[in-house]
Amino acid sequence: xxxxxxxxxxxxxxxxxxxxxxxxxxxxxxxxxxxxxxxxxxxxxxxxxxxxxxxxxxxxxxxxxxxxxxxxxxxxxxxxxxxxxxxxxxxxxxxxxxxxxxxxxxxxxxxxxxxxxxxxxxxxxxxxxxxxxxxxxxxxxxxxxxxxxxxxxxxxxxxxxxxxxxxxxxxxxxxxxxxxxxxxxxxxxxxxxxxxxxxxxxxxxxxxxxxxxxxxxxxxxxxxxxxxxxxxxxxxxxx
Amino acid sequence: xxxxxxxxxxxxxxxxxxxxxxxxxxxxxxxxxxxxxxxxxxxxxxxxxxxxxxxxxxxxxxxxxxxxxxxxxxxxxxxxxxxxxxxxxxxxxxxxxxxxxxxxxxxxxxxxxxxxxxxxxxxxxxxxxxxxxxxxxxxxxxxxxxxxxxxxxxxxxxxxxxxxxxxxxxxxxxxxxxxxxxxxxxxxxxxxxxxxxxxxxxxxxxxxxxxxxxxxxxxxxxxxxxxxxxxxxxxxxxxxxxxxxxxxxxxxxxxxxxxxxxxxxxxxxxxxxxxxxxxxxxxxxxxxxxxxxxxxxxxxxxxxxxxxxxxxxxxxxxxxxxxxxxxxxxxxxxxxxxxxxxxxxxxxxxxxxxxxxxxxxxxxxxxxxxxxxxxxxxxxxxxxxxxxxxxxxxxxxxxxxxxxxxxxxxx
Numbered sequence: 001x002x003x004x005x006x007x008x009x010x011x012x013x014x015x016x017x018x019x020x021x022x023x024x025x026x027x028x029x030x031x032x033x034x035x036x037x038x039x040x041x042x043x044x045x046x047x048x049x050x051x052x053x054x055x056x057x058x059x060x061x062x063x064x065x066x067x068x069x070x071x072x073x074x075x076x077x078x079x080x081x082x083x084x085x086x087x088x089x090x091x092x093x094x095x096x097x098x099x100x101x102x103x104x105x106x107x108x109x110x111x112x113x114x115x116x117x118x119x120x121x122x123x124x125x126x127x128x129x130x131x132x133x134x135x136x137x138x139x140x141x142x143x144x145x146x147x148x149x150x151x152x153x154x155x156x157x158x159x160x161x162x163x164x165x166x167x168x169x170x171x172x173x174x175x176x177x178x179x180x181x182x183x184x185x186x187x188x189x190x191x192x193x194x195x196x197x198x199x200x201x202x203x204x205x206x207x208x209x210x211x212x213x214x215x216x217x218x219x220x221x222x223x224x225x226x227x228x229x230x231x232x233x234x235x236x237x238x239x
Numbered sequence: 240x241x242x243x244x245x246x247x248x249x250x251x252x253x254x255x256x257x258x259x260x261x262x263x264x265x266x267x268x269x270x271x272x273x274x275x276x277x278x279x280x281x282x283x284x285x286x287x288x289x290x291x292x293x294x295x296x297x298x299x300x301x302x303x304x305x306x307x308x309x310x311x312x313x314x315x316x317x318x319x320x321x322x323x324x325x326x327x328x329x330x331x332x333x334x335x336x337x338x339x340x341x342x343x344x345x346x347x348x349x350x351x352x353x354x355x356x357x358x359x360x361x362x363x364x365x366x367x368x369x370x371x372x373x374x375x376x377x378x379x380x381x382x383x384x385x386x387x388x389x390x391x392x393x394x395x396x397x398x399x400x401x402x403x404x405x406x407x408x409x410x411x412x413x414x415x416x417x418x419x420x421x422x423x424x425x426x427x428x429x430x431x432x433x434x435x436x437x438x439x440x441x442x443x444x445x446x447x448x449x450x451x452x453x454x455x456x457x458x459x460x461x462x463x464x465x466x467x468x469x470x471x472x473x474x475x476x477x478x479x480x481x482x483x484x485x486x487x488x489x490x491x492x493x494x495x496x497x498x499x500x501x502x503x504x505x506x507x508x509x510x511x512x513x514x515x516x517x518x519x520x521x522x523x524x525x526x527x528x529x530x531x532x533x534x535x536x537x538x539x540x541x542x543x544x545x546x547x548x549x550x551x552x553x554x555x556x557x558x559x560x561x562x563x564x565x566x567x568x569x570x571x572x573x574x575x576x577x578x579x580x581x582x583x584x585x586x587x588x589x590x591x592x593x594x595x596x597x598x599x600x601x602x603x604x605x606x607x608x609x610x611x612x613x614x615x616x617x618x619x620x621x622x623x624x625x626x627x628x629x630x631x632x633x634x635x636x637x638x639x640x641x642x643x644x645x646x647x648x649x650x
Contacts, residue, residue, distance in 0.1 A: 042424075054565070077571075083564075089566065099256075099259070099260035108563070111249050112567040113567060231380075
């Protein structure tokens with residue numbers, strides 16, 4: 001069963017009196033436990049596609065089914081609930097609440113999901129342990145390194161056990177060594193049966209995935225299996 | 240229901256967290272409300288205090304007393320017309336007393352201002368009140384020490400004096416006034432009674448606490464010539480409900496005493512407190528409205544300040560709102576968060592303002608008797624809460640309807 005099924009999706013922005021086609025006609029299916037990279041130059045529509053996949057936005061036309069449920073015409077509140085339960089976001093700029101510690105940041109989606117205090121505390125702690133931050137729980141983002149912040153963000157994305165993890169340039173603000181560590185973490189997460197969608201413009205990063213979708217001018221240019229997968233060195237995590 | 244309570248609780252915690260995270264800003268925001276609530280509460284307690292002391296002051300004078308006088312307290316008549324009236328004399332009083340049946344007490348009164356001395360202590364410009372023994376029956380006076388002068392003392396114009404509590408305090412700080420000889424306008428008088436506190440600072444020299452009382456004959460003898468001065472006849476009704484009838488009778492009796500024919504106008508006036516009350520009330524009313532308006536304005540300005548800061552805060556936290564929305568905060572959750580934030584700030588500010596106001600009113604209490612009423616406390620808290628909700632509504636709505644994509648892109 002497909003988790004994601006998009007058919008003839010278009011997204012048009014109204015800029016003044018002009019219509020700008022960010023996505024013209026995109027159809028794609030993503031299965032459970034796939035690891036997909038979305039690539040394309042700037043202006044190709046990959047951010048728009050990412051926003052649509054993440055239910056942050058709705059398409060102008062076309063059909064989008066998430067886990068068999070149509071999200072094309074959901075209300076804002078229904079979309080919020082889908083984002084909360086089914087999607088885990090990882091952003092390039094981490095997007096953590098600056099004045100809250102790591103634990104509270106990870107706990108936040110569970111608060112919005114209505115999980116009781118003791119349960120969400122336990123789950124948030126476990127999630128932080130899973131990304132290797134057991135001794136950084138009460139640090140605020142500005143007391144953490146870039147790599148650690150991204151780990152907090154990943155812990156936050158995983159804590160609700162979502163159907164998909166959406167990562168938008170997750171290594172874009174990190175040096176290459178730290179970026180590699182984060183990619184190792186993603187591979188591990190994928191190995192545990194999660195579905196990951198990765199948006200990037202770096203070929204090297206995209207090759208961690210099993211499938212690459214290339215966008216150009218609002219259309220899918222190429223949708224290909226990765227033949228030689230880049231397998232990260234697992235021992236990088238140990239450092 | 241349970242989920243709603245859960246959401247309120249969580250929004251509350253998020254709001255408190257946000258307030259704590261932005262201490263300086265929250266504090267500055269609070270300041271507007273602190274000042275606003277403080278001003279409103281202090282003003283309303285002060286007004287209440289003025290009102291109370293006015294009431295007690297008036298009741299000490301007796302609300303069921305008529306004052307038959309040459310002069311009118313409130314009139315449109317020309318002053319020279321009133322001046323041309325015949326004086327009211329002691330003979331008029333005697334005949335009036337004889338003919339009037341309804342009053343419970345009738346007393347002649349004449350006033351003079353004199354210096355009062357005891358040893359090297361003195362009080363200037365004291366309201367000297369001359370009357371007879373029945374005078375005390377036209378008042379509600381209570382005594383701290385001694386008694387009012389007797390009928391014999393007043394008939395024979397003995398040099399005895401009853402003094403008000405303030406006068407006693409000034410001349411006899413140790414409270415040993417009784418039987419002492421004091422000088423009233425240079426004449427020796429013996430203190431036979433000291434009033435307990437009667438009136439209110441509001442009444443000024445009307446306040447019996449600042450007056451002294453002597454037999455009327457002594458005034459005529461030493462201070463005011465009987466031939467040239469008009470007296471007032473104080474007439475007390477048996478009870479307040481009989482005041483109107485007593486007044487009608489007094490008018491008839493007085494016309495008879497003065498020998499007026501049917502088409503002659505009254506050459507006297509019958510004054511009563513009601514006129515004084517209503518005039519003073521309208522003054523107090525204007526002060527109240529103006530005071531509450533001005534202090535209300537400061538609260539309003541405080542509310543606008545809060546709204547302003549909440550708008551800035553929403554703008555500044557656009558990215559935070561984007562993050563919250565991306566990970567699943569619903570519109571109403573965001574709305575609730577910001578509403579609760581502004582109302583919590585206002586509530587805390589309101590409580591601070593209230594505490595300050597209580598302190599201030601304790602300080603004012605040294606001069607004017609005031610007390611913070613329970614209703615003022617409840618109203619202050621409600622008003623600050625409502626202010627918070629209203630001030631937070633527009634900014635919170637702006638935050639709630641933000642597009643998450645736009646908000647996340649905001650730098």
